[in-house]
Amino acid sequence: MKIGILGVGHIGKTLALKLAKAGHEVSVANSRGPETISTDVLATGAKAVSAQEAILGKDAIILSIPLLHIPKTAPLFADVPEETVVIDTSNYYPQRDNKIESIEAGQVESLWVKEQLGRPIAKAWNAIGSDSFAKKGKSSESTDRVAIPIAADRETDRELTMKLVNDTGFDAFYTGSLSDSWRLQPGAPIYCTDLTVKEIEDFINTTEKERLPKRRDIAVEAITERVGDGKTNPSADYGIRLNRALFM
Template structure:
């Protein structure tokens, strides 16, 4: 990945939508653990949320829609959306590229994915050091914002807090376009977390798996040091160590990880 580039210095309800910000039309592709919470939190915050998966709207569980989200097809989810959020595995992003190609250029597209070789199969360019978010922009043929990728699903669903709450967890946001950054930051705040401007997509390797800020539940005050302390060449090795450590424990009744095990493990390995 090369030398680090310079740094720029039942779950709790989502906080109410700031009356000064308009309600947004949001399309979410994917209803895994992150997509489910995004649908619940953003609709609870007052946004018009449509959500789709690869199996059809009839397969989306009622609890995903409990705060007002609507189950639709993928085409309907992205149609006329102000924001499209991609909450699907990274290796499936090329499959949705034709759908995203029809989305207007001023629509904000936010990617939440991460590269895990065991799940995604090997992607040669990323293994050679290409920043994951830059690979995503190549596949989609457009700019994106990167957000919600650096928080674990349990923390995301259970640890949201009102603005100014004590020990509120921060989520890094990276983008190249000002509008993409501003919208992603506002929506992260609406989900109950402090949004932290992590710079450009070229710098977004600092929030990839294996980095000190990745799934370690840091506060806004802790985030700058974690981003600055990331070491590009060490990220893949640390990522794979964390996966191996979790897999070794899963299925053993005596050692099966609890919901916060990943946070504790990542703090030991990544920081």
């Protein structure tokens, strides 16, 4: 499959490595140009290209950039066919993304992203921490795989997103439509807590929407205190212990 990935940071880099290793033809881009992409990202066969090249002529496009930068990528999608699967990994953190009034007022994050891009999207890989994502993938024969929740409105988006999540070494758990995807947002019991399919089934319906922002912000404070600079991601061990205590 031809896959374009926009963003090669904590999550985009691991996506590029895993999906190229799984045999896909992967093109990656950042905001500064292909020459600035580290060779580490290309180690399993991904190719560094411009942002526009990463998006055109692809079977699937993955957006893995901070949410506040998503609106400026919208023009790149002008010639992308409606049926192309576009998967977004983003989460809203007001500490990083500035306050977005509609999301603060309760708009579901993935619906905001869909509105900015003016096209259908799916949501995946937003609810796994970068360290877990890099280290915990297992083959599909494993019986104790971590599951990654996904959301999508169209059947084609759902199917292809679940296949690609599987190719990255995780079980895929379909949670429903984008309107319901607040259950995958920061602060939710299934957000970055590394659960199995069975555990997601047990916990997803305990999510309390109005409590999520406060729990998200407490987690950000704890992580910032721990790692100091607001940019370094927590280890899987610390992140999971913290999130399970706060969110579940």
